[in-house]
Amino acid sequence: xxxxxxxRPVMPGECVxxxxxxxxxxxxxxxxxxxxxxxxxxxxLGEEGHLLAIDRDTSAVAATAQRLSPFGGRVSVIHDNxxxxxxxxxxxxxxxxLIDLGVSSYQLDTPERGFSYMQDxxxxxxxxxxxxxxxxxxxxxxxxD
Ligand SMILES: C[S@@+](CC[C@H](N)C(=O)[O-])C[C@H]1O[C@@H](n2cnc3c(N)ncnc32)[C@H](O)[C@@H]1O
Numbered sequence: 001x002x003x004x005x006x007x008r009p010v011m012p013g014e015c016v017x018x019x020x021x022x023x024x025x026x027x028x029x030x031x032x033x034x035x036x037x038x039x040x041x042x043x044x045l046g047e048e049g050h051l052l053a054i055d056r057d058t059s060a061v062a063a064t065a066q067r068l069s070p071f072g073g074r075v076s077v078i079h080d081n082x083x084x085x086x087x088x089x090x091x092x093x094x095x096x097x098l099i100d101l102g103v104s105s106y107q108l109d110t111p112e113r114g115f116s117y118m119q120d121x122x123x124x125x126x127x128x129x130x131x132x133x134x135x136x137x138x139x140x141x142x143x144x145d
Contacts, residue, residue, distance in 0.1 A: 005063035005102040008038030008102045015098060016040040023047035025095030030082035031055060033104040034062035041098070051075045052089075054082050056128040060104060081128070103127075 009015070015037055021027065023046035031040040032053040042051050051074065053064050058079055065077040078088060083101065108116045108129070114124030114135065125135035 005034050005059060006109070007034040007036065009033070009040075010037055010100060011042075012036055012040045015100070016044065019096045019098060021045065021049075022095060025097060026050045028054060028082075028085065028088075028094055028097040030085065030097055030099045031100045031101060032064040032077065033060050033100065035067035036107065037098055037100060038064055038075070039067055040088045042075055044069075045065055047075055049074060052078060054080055054085075055105065056081045056086065056129070057104075059106060059110075063106070073101070080093050080099040 004038070019027065019041065021041060023044075025044070025045070026049065027041050029041060029051065032038050032055040035053065038051060040072040045051060051068075051071075053068060053075055055061050055064065056079070061077055061079045068075045068077060082086060085097075091138040095114040103115055107113050108118075111119040111121035112124065113126075114122050123134065123139060
C-alpha cells in the first residue's frame with residue numbers, strides 16, 4: 001500500500017517571503033509536491049491573484065489539489081513538466097515563481113517508485129509514471145557509453 005503523501009516543505013515562510021508576493025499577482029510553484037509552499041503562496045494572493053501549482057508526478061498533483069481545494073478557482077493544479085511553462089502560461093506573465101528542485105519525501109518513502117536504497121524495490125525512478133522509460137531499462141539495456 002502506498003504511504004500517505006507526506007513532505008515537509010523547506011523553510012516555507014522564508015521561501016515564500018522571498019517571493020515578495022503582491023496581492024492580485026500571478027505566481028507559479030513549478031514543483032508543487034505536497035503543496036506546502038503552494039499553500040503559503042495561496043494564502044498571500046488575495047481574491048484577485050492566481051497560483052499555477054505544477055508537478056510532473058500525479059501523486060503530487062492529487063495531494064496538492066486536495067490541500068489547495070479551500071482556495072477554489074484562485075489555484076490551478078497542473079500535471080506537467082515545468083519545462084513547458086511557456087505553453088502552460090499561454091501568453092500570461094508571471095509575477096514570480098518558486099522551484100524547489102529534487103525529490104519529495106513521498107517519492108523516497110514509496111518503495112515501488114524506486115528512488116531509495118532503503119528498500120529492495122524495482123529500479124524505477126520515474127517522476128512521471130506516465131513516462132514509459134524506467135531507470136531499470138536504461139541501466140540494463142543501454143550500452144555503457
Ligand atoms: C522537493 S519536492 C517539492 C516539495 C514542495 N515544495 C512542497 O512544499 O511539498 C520536488 C517536486 O518536484 C517535482 N519535479 C521534479 N522535476 C520536475 C519537473 N521537471 N517538472 C515538474 N515537477 C518536477 C517532483 O515530482 C517533486 O514532487
